[in-house]
Each structure stands twice: as structure tokens, then as C-alpha cells.
Amino acid sequence: MNYEIWGQATPAVTIHLDKGETLSTHEGGMSWMSADMEMTPAGSKGLFGPKESFSTNYVAKADNQEITFSATRSGEIKVFDIAPGKEIIAQESLLLCAEPTVEAKTFQANISGSLYGNPGYMYQQYEGQGKLFLEFRGAVKQKYLEAGEKLIAESGNAAAWEATVSHEVQFVRDSKSMLFKGKGTLITVLTGPGKVYLQTAPVIELAKRLMPYIEDK
Numbered sequence: 001m002n003y004e005i006w007g008q009a010t011p012a013v014t015i016h017l018d019k020g021e022t023l024s025t026h027e028g029g030m031s032w033m034s035a036d037m038e039m040t041p042a043g044s045k046g047l048f049g050p051k052e053s054f055s056t057n058y059v060a061k062a063d064n065q066e067i068t069f070s071a072t073r074s075g076e077i078k079v080f081d082i083a084p085g086k087e088i089i090a091q092e093s094l095l096l097c098a099e100p101t102v103e104a105k106t107f108q109a110n111i112s113g114s115l116y117g118n119p120g121y122m123y124q125q126y127e128g129q130g131k132l133f134l135e136f137r138g139a140v141k142q143k144y145l146e147a148g149e150k151l152i153a154e155s156g157n158a159a160a161w162e163a164t165v166s167h168e169v170q171f172v173r174d175s176k177s178m179l180f181k182g183k184g185t186l187i188t189v190l191t192g193p194g195k196v197y198l199q200t201a202p203v204i205e206l207a208k209r210l211m212p213y214i215e216d217k
Contacts, residue, residue, distance in 0.1 A: 001099075001131065003079065011077045012070040013096070013133055017060035023067065024057050025097040033058065033067035042100070057100060069097050071135040075201065078140065080132045089167070090134055090160035090197075092122040099130030109155075109169040111186065121155055121186070125163060134160060138201025145192025155186035156202025162194035 003015040012031060015023060024042050042055040058067055071077055080088050082102050092106060104124040126132050136159055145151055145165060155169055168191075173184040190196050 003131075003133075005077050005079070007071075009074045010071050011075070011135075012068050013077050013079075014066055014068045015097075017065045017067065018063045019060055019065075022057050022059045022100050023097050024055060024100045024102075025069065026055055026095070029056070029069055029097055030058060031068045031070040034060075034065040036060065036062040037065050037067055069133065071096070073135075073137055073201075075135055075137045075199065076140045077133060077135050078197070080126070080134065081130075082126050082132050083129050087163035088126045088132065088160055089123055089163055089165075090126065092124050094134040094136060094159060095124065096133040096135045098126070098132040101128050101130040102126055102132050103128040109167070109188075111169045111171050121169070136160075136197065136199040138199050141198045141200075143196050143198065145190065145194060145196060147193040149192040151190045151196060153188055153190070153198055154202075155188045157198050157200070158188040158190060159197050159199040159202070161190055161196040164192075164194035165196060166191045 001015060001017055001021055003013055005011060005013045017023070017037075030039070038059045038061050040057045040059060042057045077096060080086075082088060082098075095104075098104075104126055106122060106124050108122055140159070143151065158167070161167065168189045170187050170189065171184050172187055
């Protein structure tokens, strides 16, 4: 399996497959593909569990086939080689596609400091063995944290990290919401050792900036 990541503001990845090779993604994730690629519902094993009833497999029925997946927003596409000891935790929304031998365990972060049940972010821990493609929002900064070293980031910017990195999501209320239910900030405290991946333009920040214009209407 070979691949090419291309494009500038809104990138895409074209993956070349030989007969029998397969990729899994959410329904609608594919942009275009060769004629001898077959689209089938994904089974209960692999990247998507039974509750992901609309997930899809793309199977090469001949050699020298290709399929292209496009990012849904401006940013970067990165590939990870998942293997034992090389597991990755990432925001659920970053998933682009992966080999079906990659398994995903979905969980919701426990948030400290929230009095109102703030739902926070959904994450997936990717395990198994195979290639995983994630689409990040905006530019991506990779940092390595030494054992015990901490990094604090707004939760939307803390996009992904190696499973050796521990994380805690906290809700910080602003001065206007100390006594009443109101707005605040979710921050993620990441503690090494391991690599972390930070993105500059999370979707939640775009939504916050657009909200005043939507409310005015």
C-alpha cells in the first residue's frame, strides 16, 4: 500500500492498493476511486464497531487501484503506523480513513471543574496494526514531552497524542460564570512521556467566532 498526500489549503490523500487490500472509513468519506474498487458495509470487527452501522470498507478487486480521500476543512493530513506500543489517542472528528486492522475504542473525556455536565470531546484510542490517516485543522505542531513534563492547551487545540501520554480535561469558568451557569474554557493537561500533536484551527474555535453573526440574525 502506497500513498501520496497532496494539496495545499485543503489537502487530500491518494492511496494505491493491490488486490485484496482494504481501507475503512465513515460513510461518505471517499472522494473518488478506480473502477475496480468495491464499496461494502464494514463488519463488526476492525476500525468501527457494531454501533457504527454506516461505516464502509473499500476493497481493491484488482492490482494497481487507487482511492482518494479529501480533508473536509483546511489543514493537514498525517499518517500514523499503528502497532503494539505505538497506539494513538485523537479527537474522534479527526478520523479520515485507516486499514481495517486498526481498532478504535471511543470514549468521552472526564471533565474536572464542571458543575453542569459539560459534554466535552469524544476521543478514540487507535490500536492494532496498520496505517491510520487523520485530518488536522489548520497547521500542526508536533512536540515531545519528557517523562513528567506537562503541557496545557485549549482542548480543541490538543488534537492527538501517543497513548503513553496521560491527559486530563478541565473546565475553567470565566469571571462572568463563577456564580451562574455560563461560558468557560476546556483545557487539556498533557503529561509525558510521548509525542503530542497540536492544531491551530479546531472546529470549536471556528464555531465560537461565527456564533455572534448567527445570533445577530
